[in-house]
Amino acid sequence: MTNNQTNTKAVVVKDLVKKFGDFVANDHLSFAVDKGEIFGFLGANGAGKTTAIKILCGLSHPTSGDVKIAGYDIYKQRDLIKKNIGYMSQKFSLYDDLSIAENIRFYGGIYGLSRKKIKEKTEEYIEKLGLQAYTKSMVKELPLGFKQKLAFSVAIVHDPPIVFLDEPTGGVDPITRRQFWELIYKEAANGKTIFVTTHYMDEAEYCDRVSIMVDGRIEALDEPKKLKETYGAQSMEEVFIQLARG
């Protein structure tokens, strides 16, 4: 929590609109994410989740609306935002033909970490993720689950207060997914804000609060427990189906 102590919000979005030609991908989104929160961003494929997260990360320009990340304005303070966020996409974004240490070194170097710090991080990650057997291997030889955890670790190599995860658990088995969420909890416990998109409704239960997107709009936003109460549902799955049909 280094920046802007007075502000308790990590992400503030007001009337965010993104259009591709006539197609409205994000239709007047407004929400705020508290610091230290695990915020779930749910929706079916094509609901506009990835479009929104790309705007929040500064990969894409919004058509209109106000966005503040860690207290910084998305139009004017892009560089400051970038120092304060981590991003992991569904593609994992690791270099297959580099080793684990080389990947960490590269991304660490880009974020301006010192050599000593990079070395520490490398040792820490290998230890923490149980990658000892793979220190000499290229990333392409890693099992998918390890790759995923490594991608997450690399995304937060510079200790950002806010982390954006775009469908981080695509294509892995339930056990690996659970392990991955444990990793997320650990980071949240350290005070990091986690912003995660997913279309697995069971994962929604792990979040502090979730928003559900349908056709570019946010249809619901609350704690999972309250949402289930409101919609009289047993699981988030049911909540989602009701909303999607809506």
Add this chain to the structure above:
Amino acid sequence: MRIFIIKEFLQIFRDKRSLIILFGIPIVQVLLFGFALKNEIQDIPIAILDKSKDVYSQQLINKIISSDYFVLEEDLQEEKAIEEAFRKGKIKQLIIIENDFSEKLEKKNRAVVQLILDASNPNTASMINSYTSAILRDFEHEINPIPTRVPMVIPETQMRYNPELRSVFMFVPGVITIILMLVSAMMTSISIAREKELGTMEVLLVSPVKPIQIIVGKVLPYVLLSFSSAVIILIMAYTAFQMPMVGNLVLLLAESLLFIVMALALGIFISTVANSQQTAMLLSMFALLLPSILLTGFIFPIKNMPEILQYVSQLMPPKWFVIIIKNIMIKGNGIESIWKETLIILGFTVFFIGLSVKKFKTRLE
């Protein structure tokens, strides 16, 4: 099966950039080769250093610069300026007429003209030299009284098949070959490597479709594309460049089809070897394109290459196809003159298909 072919077509046609290139490159190349690339020389910039400035020297200079071949770029006054004039790179020849040119011719019957040629391009240099010498010989005849009756052999030159010595005759067969190679071999190898990279190939392989159907489905659109490309070039050659079509058109098209199939087989083979698009591209580029430009005899005659390269050129399928095209289009030969070349291409086809099938099978097992 039909669905596959349709899918391939859709993918090719959706990719507008590739499509432009597919038809743009051939047209641009034919135009360039046909209009821009010439070995014939004209308007060559030269310099003259006339040390005599007398009657004969003036006559000679007039004769030289009134020819179509040369343009007087610089009239030098002193020898010191020579090196500079050449180093600047503009002039290709300097003609030096010695002191007292007329006097020497009148009294001693002999005078010297010195030619300094920029031989950095030896080809141009020797052509310029022979044109200049011819003008000098003419001049010699003019200033000498002609004997009435001399024994003399007068050669009558006949340039068969291509009386105007136009380079298009060489370039068109070459361009057709390159394009067919580029479109067929390169496009298929890249397209298959791409499916491998994206993992869509696996999906196709587990489907109930037979491998042979996949391959035919992949390849057929390219056959049609390459073929239409070839036809476009032929029409351009015939209309824009008045290239003759002496032989049998049907035979030419059939041979083109055979060559296309060969190139596709080669493309499939490359894709079984290469593990990524990038390697497939670089392999096709270096291993196919440059050799098929250089070792097929379409710019540089094979006969003059060192022996090793002549052997290497035997292994270049395009070489044989260039021979076939020239024989049919320009010389009007029938199958009886090109059956050997046809068999060789057929052999290559079988060879590449066999290799690919073997590779393909081992991959599946």
Add this chain to the structure above:
Amino acid sequence: MKTILYIIQKEFLQIIRDRMMLPIIFVIPIFQLLILAHAATYEIKYVDMGIIDLDQSVESRALVQKFEASPFFRINARSFSLEKLSDEMQNSRIEQILYIPSDFGYQIEKNAPVKVQLITDAVDGAAAGVMNAYALNIIKEFNKDVLKEAQLLSLNRKIIETRPSYWYNPDLDYKTFMIPGILVLLVSIIGLFLSGLNIVKEKEIGTIEQLNVTPIKKHHFIIGKLTPFWFIAMFDLFFGLALAKFVFNIPIVGSVGLIIGVASIYLVLVLGIGLFISTLADTQQQAMFIAWFFVIIFILLSGLFTPVENMPDWAQAINIINPIAYFIDFMRMVMLKGARLVDVSYHIISISIYAILSISLATWRYKKVV
């Protein structure tokens, strides 16, 4: 600044890791240089000739004898039938036919001019011209002999003696001319394709997004990306120059320092174009086709194979925007003619302007945010 070093380090690692990449970068250019240098020659070593001598006289035999003695001619067929030899030509077994009529000796004896026919297979126009010139030369020699023998060469005939001297390439070695050009071609292709494909590849595998969320500066990223390729292409150039000098004995008359200096600017230009192409394309396939399209046009117009002077004005006009043409011309002038800085200042200025343009264009087009 340090971030640049990390990018460079990563790029080098990736290049070294790729087993196909190293041969493509290092071995193939060398092969190309060796093969191209030997393959690219217009020189005609010999002509396959067929002779029809209907006369069989002393004079006609003397003419045939002249052809036989020449190293430029190989007599592959003799016949009395023009039809038969025409057929041989039709099937490309001979390239030239000399037809001597039956009254050849008779006419010469009575001091009369006589015609012979010289038929050349002209499918390859350029080669036909040379072959024809060879044959005419021999007939000219023969005429001189005949005149001498008949003592008809008038004693007071005025003769202009021509003394050609070939500068910069006295042996008229075509390799000397081609190698500087081939060197340019190789480094251009290597530079263009490596840089053109590289960023598109990061787009395809998705790592570009990961880089774009980092606070990395645009110009740091571009410098870091291009530096490794700059070194690789530069290495190829050095290696090629060394091969040219020590294997092919091509003289390097001008200053090596000047070559290196201008080459380093030229490579920035090439890499800039490659980068620009990669910003236009979404897939490697597209990038490669765009690159090919321009490379083919630029190479054909650059004067590598056929002289620029022979091209029509519009083609020469295109060369104003053809970077390869500038650099080939520069290399030939410096390597073969020893041109000095002042002589090539036009080339250097053009290349520099072009380099600045291409890099700015690429930087401008490369967007971290879409």
